[in-house]
Amino acid sequence: MGDVDDAVLGVFLREGAEKLADLNALLLRLEAQPRDHVVISDLVRTAHNLKGGAGTAGLGPIADAAHRIEEVVLRLRDGTMAADSTVFDALFASVDALEASLSDLTRGAAELPQVQRVVQAMDRLLGDDRKAAIASDARGPAGFVLGEYDHVRIKVLRQRGKCLLRVELSPPATEADPVPWARELLRRLRRQAEIVATLPAEVDLEPLGATRRLAVLCGTDSGSAVLEAALIAAGAEQVAIAAVDTQGGTDDTDRAPRPRAKGSVKIELSRVDGLLDMIGELVIAQSMAANVPEIACLSSRRARQCLGQVTRITRDLQDAGLRLRMVPVRGLFQAMARTVRDLARKHGKEIRLITSGDDVELDRSVVERITDPMVHLVRNAVDHGIETPSERAAGGKGQAATITLAAYHQGGSIIVEVKDDGRGLDRDAIRAKAGALGLIRDGATIRDADLLNLIFESGLSTSAEVTDTSGRGVGLDIVRRNVEAMRGRVSVASVATRGTSIKMVLPLTLAIIDGMLVGCGAERYIIPTMAVVESIRPLPEAVVSVAGRREMLNVRGSLLPLVSLSQLFQVEGGTLDASRGLVVVVEGIGRSVGLIVDSVLAQQQVVIKSIGSGLGRAKYLSGAAILPDGKVGLIVNVDEITVASAQDAAALPDAAQSPDATPAAGAVSNPEPREVTNEQR
Amino acid sequence: MAKSILIVDDTETVLMFERTLLRNRGFEIRVARNGALALQEVEKSRPDLILLDIMMPELDGVETCRRLKADPATRDIPVLMVTTKGESAMVERAFQAGCNDYLTKPIDHLELLSKIQTYLPR
Numbered sequence: 001m002g003d004v005d006d007a008v009l010g011v012f013l014r015e016g017a018e019k020l021a022d023l024n025a026l027l028l029r030l031e032a033q034p035r036d037h038v039v040i041s042d043l044v045r046t047a048h049n050l051k052g053g054a055g056t057a058g059l060g061p062i063a064d065a066a067h068r069i070e071e072v073v074l075r076l077r078d079g080t081m082a083a084d085s086t087v088f089d090a091l092f093a094s095v096d097a098l099e100a101s102l103s104d105l106t107r108g109a110a111e112l113p114q115v116q117r118v119v120q121a122m123d124r125l126l127g128d129d130r131k132a133a134i135a136s137d138a139r140g141p142a143g144f145v146l147g148e149y150d151h152v153r154i155k156v157l158r159q160r161g162k163c164l165l166r167v168e169l170s171p172p173a174t175e176a177d178p179v180p181w182a183r184e185l186l187r188r189l190r191r192q193a194e195i196v197a198t199l200p201a202e203v204d205l206e207p208l209g210a211t212r213r214l215a216v217l218c219g220t221d222s223g224s225a226v227l228e229a230a231l232i233a234a235g236a237e238q239v240a241i242a243a244v245d246t247q248g249g250t251d252d253t254d255r256a257p258r259p260r261a262k263g264s265v266k267i268e269l270s271r272v273d274g275l276l277d278m279i280g281e282l283v284i285a286q287s288m289a290a291n292v293p294e295i296a297c298l299s300s301r302r303a304r305q306c307l308g309q310v311t312r313i314t315r316d317l318q319d320a321g322l323r324l325r326m327v328p329v330r331g332l333f334q335a336m337a338r339t340v341r342d343l344a345r346k347h348g349k350e351i352r353l354i355t356s357g358d359d360v361e362l363d364r365s366v367v368e369r370i371t372d373p374m375v376h377l378v379r380n381a382v383d384h385g386i387e388t389p390s391e392r393a394a395g396g397k398g399q400a401a402t403i404t405l406a407a408y409h410q411g412g413s414i415i416v417e418v419k420d421d422g423r424g425l426d427r428d429a430i431r432a433k434a435g436a437l438g439l440i441r442d443g444a445t446i447r448d449a450d451l452l453n454l455i456f457e458s459g460l461s462t463s464a465e466v467t468d469t470s471g472r473g474v475g476l477d478i479v480r481r482n483v484e485a486m487r488g489r490v491s492v493a494s495v496a497t498r499g500t501s502i503k504m505v506l507p508l509t510l511a512i513i514d515g516m517l518v519g520c521g522a523e524r525y526i527i528p529t530m531a532v533v534e535s536i537r538p539l540p541e542a543v544v545s546v547a548g549r550r551e552m553l554n555v556r557g558s559l560l561p562l563v564s565l566s567q568l569f570q571v572e573g574g575t576l577d578a579s580r581g582l583v584v585v586v587e588g589i590g591r592s593v594g595l596i597v598d599s600v601l602a603q604q605q606v607v608i609k610s611i612g613s614g615l616g617r618a619k620y621l622s623g624a625a626i627l628p629d630g631k632v633g634l635i636v637n638v639d640e641i642t643v644a645s646a647q648d649a650a651a652l653p654d655a656a657q658s659p660d661a662t663p664a665a666g667a668v669s670n671p672e673p674r675e676v677t678n679e680q681r
Numbered sequence: 682m683a684k685s686i687l688i689v690d691d692t693e694t695v696l697m698f699e700r701t702l703l704r705n706r707g708f709e710i711r712v713a714r715n716g717a718l719a720l721q722e723v724e725k726s727r728p729d730l731i732l733l734d735i736m737m738p739e740l741d742g743v744e745t746c747r748r749l750k751a752d753p754a755t756r757d758i759p760v761l762m763v764t765t766k767g768e769s770a771m772v773e774r775a776f777q778a779g780c781n782d783y784l785t786k787p788i789d790h791l792e793l794l795s796k797i798q799t800y801l802p803r
Contacts, residue, residue, distance in 0.1 A: 152769050
């Protein structure tokens with residue numbers, strides 16, 4: 001059984017965690033609407049499933065705890081317990097404790113000290129009357145040990161007009177091993193009677209070998225004479241039948257409208273990724289096949305139609321595959337609901353949480369990577385954005401504040417927004433702080449949006465009015481860095497006394513990017529469009545040499561360091577000279593660089609394939625993609641190139657001592673390069 | 682021929698346990714995750730016995746049992762209700778609906794096997 005047990009435990013750890021998350025979300029809903037019967041029914045069922053799962057996985061204490069949670073919820077439903085904050089606090093704490101216990105179990109812990117506390121906390125809510133109710137259960141009539149619901153069963157037998165009989169018999173003396181005989185007899189007896197219990201119990205009839213007495217409690221409408229005859233025909237000796245008088249049964253009504261559930265299957269992530277890899281291979285194979293000259297020049301209309309269909313299906317398959325990794329943001333929002341509740345209580349603020357777009361789907365890894373930023377933004381909103389109820393009242397606002405979490409599609413991106421109706425950002429404080437840090441000059445005019453964006457600068461997080469200093473040492477700069485690492489961006493809007501909104505603009509998936517396909521010699525590279533500022537065909541005189549070695553490009557008076565992709569990746573035959581090729585201006589971490597390429601070929605959506613960890617020059621690549629002709633294009637890692645250009649100039653082939661990009665007046669004779677395209681997004 | 686058992690439950694852990702245990706004993710196992718799906722499966726595959734969870738979304742075990750027992754084509758298939766503590770009212774209705782027997786979670790594997798054996802037709 002060991003393997004089965006381990007496998008069952010594994011399933012439970014996953015399922016149990018889901019159920020606890022559901023409980024959390026349902027409790028939040030119930031707290032908002034204590035009379036919502038659908039929610040209560042869901043709570044009962046969820047606690048119930050948790051109990052059943054835990055018991056089956058051999059985790060009795062967790063099952064006990066879940067059972068008590070269920071009992072508390074049942075009392076809330078019946079109205080025999082008031083749904084006040086004490087009850088909710090205890091329930092939330094219990095869910096937390098069970099979540100922690102599951103984590104402990106996952107790590108292989110043998111002891112679950114928190115579970116006992118859950119049991120105690122629930123028992124305190126339930127009071128003492130519960131124990132008495134349970135204790136009376138096990139005793140059965142005429143010495144039988146009754147199971148959980150045998151009383152109920154007896155009650156129903158009586159309702160249906162059956163007689164309850166106690167049958168006592170002995171196996172035939174000739175039967176050396178009476179166990180198989182007894183089993184067969186019980187099978188036959190079941191045709192005429194409903195067996196409630198046996199002594200010894202049916203599960204373990206072994207004692208029969210010694211006692212040679214079998215007692216059966218059963219309900220039947222056959223007369224006892226008929227039954228006796230049947231038993232004797234089956235070989236029983238010394239049959240004694242007596243009517244039994246019992247009363248049993250319990251009363252409580254139990255009905256629940258069942259919410260509609262979508263069918264779903266749980267799949268391990270590694271399998272999904274395996275499938276996606278295979279789809280990737282298929283896309284390549286299909287693409288290569290279509291480009292084989294003999295196939296590409298087929299003139300048969302039918303053959304071309306079929307090929308077209310294969311292409312379409314392959315693309316659809318790729319889309320469907322990518323969608324497999326998508327999960328709704330609901331789970332994330334639910335987790336935030338809990339954070340808001342706890343923080344609001346802690347700070348004595350009244351906050352209503354509204355979510356919209358719960359069904360909007362994001363790549364699973366995007367969701368994982370915005371979880372910390374979300375927590376941070378929500379904490380900021382509660383800690384600093386939202387005023388105390390008295391402040392709000394003084395400002396003529398309703399006492400209850402609102403935090404809105406919204407997710408929606410916009411263009412090819414998904415926006416996740418955290419909005420509050422609090423006091424708004426203090427522009428003067430930001431300006432003062434930014435001035436102190438040297439981010440802006442005193443008295444300088446700065447666009448309002450740029451001023452607000454300063455809150456994402458590191459170091460600007462010390463003013464309590466602006467950002468969260470309490471807690472985990474994560475500033476808004478980290479929020480921005482996390483989001484930008486996913487090729488997303490953040491923006492902020494704020495109106496004094498009306499509130500603040502922070503938007504995270506996120507890619508639909510990390511698996512696909514919009515790229516600019518560029519040529520370098522015979523090679524092609526992909527530059528993420530997100531990073532591209534503009535493309536320039538420079539005049540020879542705009543290219544200058546700094547310190548006699550490093551080439552820079554004068555762009556409207558600013559010097560931009562240049563990096564030749566052909567030289568960086570040692571491509572033969574590629575352009576090294578900026579004035580003979582094109583310069584794609586890209587923006588990496590806080591800095592711009594001009595990439596020298598031969599030509600800009602196309603705008604292309606590509607599926608990223610990992611090329612493993614970057615060693616040597618490979619660190620300037622972030623992945624590879626299959627191009628429509630089946631060949632591989634490498635994706636340029638703009639951040640690495642800009643960082644290397646700025647910090648470690650020696651790492652780049654075009655090494656210079658001083659890659660200074662500040663305007664150098666007079667260094668350039670003709671400061672106006674011609675602009676060919678503008679890809680700025 | 683191997684006897685077939687339909688397991689109806691919406692708790693993955695319980696499904697896993699019952700399925701593994703019974704499959705190891707040579708039963709042919711089918712699975713449904715709610716009562717409505719169970720009725721479809723019964724229609725299709727006519728199992729020899731049904732293990733029916735009592736509290737489920739969509740169509741609960743009690744109603745599923747009632748429908749099975751009301752249909753002359755399926756009424757003879759033994760139905761064992763799988764229950765947990767604290768469900769007496771539902772269990773009572775399940776008995777009224779004609780379920781043959783019940784098991785209580787956490788399920789004891791010996792009890793499960795012995796109950797199944799006594800209800801399965803030869």
